[in-house]
Amino acid sequence: MIDGYRIIDAHGHVGSWQQYGMDDGLGGVLNGMDRGGVDVACLFNIFWGEASRGNDALAAFVRARPDRFVGFAFVTPHYPEEMVPELKRAVDRLGFRGIKIYPPYFDRPVSDPVWSPVFAFANERGLPLISHTWGGDAKCCPSLFVPLAERYPNVSWIMGHAGGTEAGRKVAVEAARKVPNLYLEICSSWRNPGAVEDLVSGAGADRVLYGSDLPLMEPRIHVGRVMTADLSEADRRKVLGENMARILKM
Amino acid sequence: MFKPDVPVFDGNAALGRRHDQRVRSDSREGVIAAMDRAGIGRALVHTPYAVTYDTQAGNRHLLDLIGGEARLAPQFVVNFTADAVEAFAKNVEGAGVRSLRAFPKTHLYPLTPWAVGEWGDWMAGAGVGLWASANEVEPRDLYDVASAWGGLRVVLTDVHYVHHAVLQPLLRGLPNLYVDLSRYDVPNAVERLVARMGPDRLLYGSAFPDLDPAPYLFYLHRCGFDRGTLQAICHDNLVRLLGGQA
Numbered sequence: 001m002i003d004g005y006r007i008i009d010a011h012g013h014v015g016s017w018q019q020y021g022m023d024d025g026l027g028g029v030l031n032g033m034d035r036g037g038v039d040v041a042c043l044f045n046i047f048w049g050e051a052s053r054g055n056d057a058l059a060a061f062v063r064a065r066p067d068r069f070v071g072f073a074f075v076t077p078h079y080p081e082e083m084v085p086e087l088k089r090a091v092d093r094l095g096f097r098g099i100k101i102y103p104p105y106f107d108r109p110v111s112d113p114v115w116s117p118v119f120a121f122a123n124e125r126g127l128p129l130i131s132h133t134w135g136g137d138a139k140c141c142p143s144l145f146v147p148l149a150e151r152y153p154n155v156s157w158i159m160g161h162a163g164g165t166e167a168g169r170k171v172a173v174e175a176a177r178k179v180p181n182l183y184l185e186i187c188s189s190w191r192n193p194g195a196v197e198d199l200v201s202g203a204g205a206d207r208v209l210y211g212s213d214l215p216l217m218e219p220r221i222h223v224g225r226v227m228t229a230d231l232s233e234a235d236r237r238k239v240l241g242e243n244m245a246r247i248l249k250m
Numbered sequence: 251m252f253k254p255d256v257p258v259f260d261g262n263a264a265l266g267r268r269h270d271q272r273v274r275s276d277s278r279e280g281v282i283a284a285m286d287r288a289g290i291g292r293a294l295v296h297t298p299y300a301v302t303y304d305t306q307a308g309n310r311h312l313l314d315l316i317g318g319e320a321r322l323a324p325q326f327v328v329n330f331t332a333d334a335v336e337a338f339a340k341n342v343e344g345a346g347v348r349s350l351r352a353f354p355k356t357h358l359y360p361l362t363p364w365a366v367g368e369w370g371d372w373m374a375g376a377g378v379g380l381w382a383s384a385n386e387v388e389p390r391d392l393y394d395v396a397s398a399w400g401g402l403r404v405v406l407t408d409v410h411y412v413h414h415a416v417l418q419p420l421l422r423g424l425p426n427l428y429v430d431l432s433r434y435d436v437p438n439a440v441e442r443l444v445a446r447m448g449p450d451r452l453l454y455g456s457a458f459p460d461l462d463p464a465p466y467l468f469y470l471h472r473c474g475f476d477r478g479t480l481q482a483i484c485h486d487n488l489v490r491l492l493g494g495q496a
């Protein structure tokens with residue numbers, strides 16, 4: 001917690017990606033969270049071809065500090081027959097509370113029917129679902145999420161990176177204005193001046209979520225983006241944690 | 251609203267219009283307003299026209315844009331294969347410029363010792379620093395140039411997590427290499443660098459107007475550094491690098 005704000009990170013990873021300096025050691029992850037005032041982080045493990053292996057590694061990580069971490073299940077569309085059984089296992093047995101998908105990672109657009117069972121499962125269970133999004137990417141452009149949000153209304157659709165670039169953010173805001181269950185998560189290397197303010201003024205403070213991409217990117221920088229943005233205190237509180245707490249029913 | 255606890259000298263900013271997009275702050279007044287908002291006292295600035303089209307006309311334009319504003323320190327853009335060192339050196343001296351910024355990829359040459367040539371002798375001798383973006387230079391070339399002129403102080407800018415793998419060996423091998431932190435997002439990276447090699451070769455930069463200057467300052471203030479370390483990174487190292495007294 002920082003200056004009285006409860007902070008929930010909507011976008012974090014577990015796993016190692018050595019060439020980028022990404023290290024998911026518990027101490028390193030908690031150092032950035034603690035010094036940045038982040039109370040809770042939503043995490044997923046997207047690196048293993050065997051989704052269950054990644055989900056098990058994540059479960060062990062969450063078990064180490066269940067007060068600080070929330071697990072999101074990950075599945076791979078390369079093995080579609082495994083997806084729903086693995087989701088059931090991850091939610092019912094591992095205690096995960098959301099789903100992560102990454103369409104360009106698998107070269108499968110979010111509009112590909114292969115994902116439909118995942119979306120139906122999330123809709124049936126009322127789970128949040130976060131996806132990588134990027135403006136101009138035919139596999140995960142924010143505009144592709146509008147019909148999905150309409151078709152699966154019980155899902156809180158979280159657009160990771162909110163379209164990524166300055167141009168992508170404009171597309172993401174337009175998408176969020178069309179449906180009530182699309183959310184904009186802020187993390188990106190494109191930290192343009194005014195980016196957070198634009199998301200809030202465009203889509204409303206209730207629809208913007210703090211996220212960092214930890215431990216690929218430094219959470220304190222993204223906390224700083226919200227803390228130094230020209231927002232009302234009430235809106236800052238929503239973006240930093242209140243909105244995600246509502247989505248997670250925390 | 252967060253404000254820095256130490257004086258801040260931004261080592262990586264730009265001033266002026268671009269041909270390909272309208273940035274939020276392209277005027278002297280706009281840059282100063284952004285600096286005030288983030289709590290930045292001074293900024294080292296170059297101008298985009300000098301990068302894309304013409305170094306000498308762009309550098310002259312930069313001085314006009316700065317208009318004598320003491321909070322903006324001019325940084326000239328150099329094209330080692332197109333500019334003439336003697337004439338350029340006179341302009342640098344006349345304008346009180348203490349650093350140059352090279353864009354080898356944009357200017358279509360490799361940043362090798364044979365391309366830098368007599369520029370390296372002059373810059374090392376005159377104490378003029380060289381800034382180059384990690385997106386503009388091959389690590390091997392950077393290593394060769396910084397090794398060839400040990401007295402040349404080189405600042406690698408725009409380091410991102412995609413450059414993380416080469417940054418560590420470059421810093422180990424090149425005592426005259428400095429790092430602009432503006433885009434270095436790797437978690438705990440600054441703490442780890444300070445623990446390994448001390449703070450003296452780390453420079454706060456904003457990458458303004460592409461990036462918001464304040465969040466990285468917020469991060470640096472939440473690393474648990476003592477005041478001396480924080481001030482070195484945010485201010486003193488750059489002052490010294492430009493030949494001043496911190």
